[in-house]
Amino acid sequence: MTQPFIDTILEEAISWIESDKQVVLATVVQTWGSSPFQIGSKMIIDEKGNFLGSVSGGCVETSVIAQCVELIKNKNSFKKIDFKVSDENAWSVGLACGGEMTVFLEQIN
């Protein structure tokens, strides 16, 4: 029952920019299998790695944040990242639930 109309993450993004932060918007754009979050779920990240909102149940956030910080550092404007089922290597990022998802990162400028 989450519809983005009342969601205030975009308003927060504006207020971050107004306080001179660099902001990347991360959006879930595709999901397969048992991904926990639905398409359109959003998170904002600044150049220091501060974040608000969520794109999964916590499984891929760390990686998304790191890649957003990288995006700002490299002055890239957008990037698409695919997350697959986690493999046996406990250190890798993945969706323990067995789902797959694509997250789109875009810098707001």
Add this chain to the structure above:
Amino acid sequence: MKIEILKKIIKKKSSDEQFAVLTNLSNGSSEIYKIGIPLSNNFINYKNDIENYYNLKKSGVINNTEILIQNYIKPIKVIIIGAVHITQYLIKFLKNLNFDVTVVDPREYFTTKQKFQNIKIINKWPEEFFKNIQTNSNTALITLSHDPKIDEPALKHALKKKFFYIGALGSKKTHKNRCKRLKDEGFNDKEIDSIHGPIGIKLGGKSAPEIALSIVAQLVSETNKYKNL
């Protein structure tokens, strides 16, 4: 995404109509779309698909393309009759679930600002309130005042306008009497049976927040059924 587009999205959210945000994932460009508004060169080749997704209110990447469409749909309207204790808890649940909540109670002393912050409170009798508001099958009604004088005009309105969810607080006995009065007024059994009374799913709780939870659980379940039709 350009900050101007972001500001436009925020502005659009305060309007009453559906709109969509299109993003071309291969070049990062975005624009706002509504039926009838011409598409830019970034999206014009996908016109039919975009219209289809828009009409189905579906969000996602269009098959075999790099075009993302995110539909923004007005939240479902929930009208609560009665600014009672349960209402305070109910509002919190409903807000977290992104429902658009309005509380109606003609008894002004019930609706003090301290109790109901950031919520639309209308101090009117239901008959008067419904005259000035658009309602349809996309609306839900929850009556909590216990007072037939206040609750029943709202129930009658909701039945006539075929709200997708109608729930009325009250014991089995109260509800039986209520149904009898509605039948006398000319409503048929099918209509009367569509009222959830006593309201809520069985949780076994008696406290105000527990009752609020049982109501909201029933509303969400009915909303999901309705949306998947």
